[in-house]
Every structure is written in C-alpha cells, then in structure tokens.
Amino acid sequence: MIREFLAEGGASLVVIAPHPDDESLATGGLVQAALASGARVTVVMLTDGDNNPWPQRAAERRIWIGAGDRERWGVQRRQEARAALSILGVPDASIRCLGFPDLGLTELVSADADAAIAGVCEIFRDTNPTVVAVPSLSDRHPDHSAAHVMCCLALAKCDLRPRLLSYMVHGAASALDREFELGANACEQKMRAVAAHRTQLMLSRTRIMAYAERPECFAIDFGAAAGMKLPANARLPWRISRLSASLASLILVTNDRAWRIAIQADDAAARNEESPRCVRDADGWLWLRIPEHISATSPAFAKLAGRIASPWIYDRWGWTRLGA
C-alpha cells in the first residue's frame, strides 16, 4: 500500500527527522523507493543533533563542551546527514534544516506551538506532501514524540491531509505497524547511509546498527491532522501514585495554545474554571477537565512529564492524543 502512495502522480514525500541519522535509520528504504517511483522527496532535519556530548567528548578528547563546540558538532552532524542522503539519492537542495534545540522540542512545542510549527508549515506549503513520514507519538525519545505533535499541528494549520507514516526508533513496534520490505540493494544502500553518520557509530555502533538492521515499519494514519472537539472530561491513559502526581505535570497542546497543568487531588476545589485542570481520582487515574469555552481546530495532545530535570532522557509516560 505504501508503494502505491509513492507511485501516485504528483506524489511528494516529506520525511521529518528530529536528529541527523533518524532519516537513514527509519526511512532509508522508504526514501529510495519514493525516488525510484518518481516521487519528490524532501527531508526536514528539525535539530542538528548538537546536544550529543558523550560521542563528542570521545571524538575530541575533551571533558568540557561549550556552546561553540556544540555548534561545531552540529555542523559536522549536518554534513554527515547530507552525505548519508546523497547515498540514498537525495540532493542537498531537498534537505531542509531548521536548527531547533536538540533535546528541546517538547519545550519548544509546549511554550508556543504556533511559533514552533511555523518553519514546518512553510515547508509543507512549499512541498504539498501526499505522504509524510514522522516519528511515532509513542517513541520514548522526547524529541521524537514532540516531532510527531509538531507535524500534526502543522498539517492542521496548513489544512493538508497527507497519509502519515509513523516510524519508531526508540521503543517497540506497534501492532498497527506494516513492514516496508526492501530489496538487497536497497538494504545495502541504507546501511551505507547509516554508516555515513560516523560520529554516531563511535560509541554506539552496536546499538545504531541494530536499529538499522530492523525491518522498516510504519503505522499508517489517515486522520492525524483532523481537528476535534476537546473533551469536557476525559480519562487519560495514566494511573499513577500520589507521589508521582506530586512530581509530575501535564502538558496540553493545541496549535492555538499550550498549558502546563499541575495535578490536583480529586477533591481539590476548582481554583480556576477558566483553565483546563488535571485531577487524580481515588484510584490513581488522571482526568483532564476542559472548560467549555476552550475549543481547538487542530488535534490536541497531552503529555505527562516529570517536573524535575533528570539525566535520563527517555520518557517515562509520554504523550497521548486526545479523542484518539
């Protein structure tokens, strides 16, 4: 089915990659197939992957990594992505780098979603995609799941309804995933493209190559950009302890607005009915209560996140799409 999408007249594939290397790991075969079918291909690199201190420390034999060092590392990773994409057949002119903060996409989309999606919207308007490949909302890396949110909000803003192909890099494949089969030649080219990300292989060759060797799988979503009526009272997919509730907050994002909401005990009096509330019931389930005057024309997403900074970058709870 995915090959049929790519072979349609006027097919335009946009790949959203949070970091340099995601494009090769997750869509190296898809990109080759799209080009072979005559589709236009655009690859959007959201960050330069510059917040990557351990490989940089190892490569440059230094402990302290300053802002200038990070910038230099980002330039190097961009160059590696260009080399990788050239192996896959994508010219420089089809690569768009947005330079967003590496490990900062959740913050970006939850501070001001409209500003965060402006650059992606511009690319969508230029390329008029019929197929968009984007990280899965369930990916445990926060930049990946936030990239999914940004992409859906941007599509809604541009009023575009391409087929959305979600891919997983950090986490287990879902039951909805379809394998995109690659021939031997495409596999070989993909492995060469992954190997072009030399900085990423230095410390993590085994892990990166294991990602690359997995079959390419995508979940197809036809309604990802559709707007919805926000639920007045929705149970969220999280059941947490009182202690966890005291250490977490809920992020709610639409393309109009974003909120960061403290979690209240179920019997807490509504302090402000103007704003959405998140309450934990006696059994530990979280509920989102949204006042009637708040509506959204875009999809809406909520993320449960710890409030205390942690060295562990992967999400414990992650995002859910409201009404899904």
Ligand SMILES: [Zn+2]
């Ligand atoms: Zn990534």
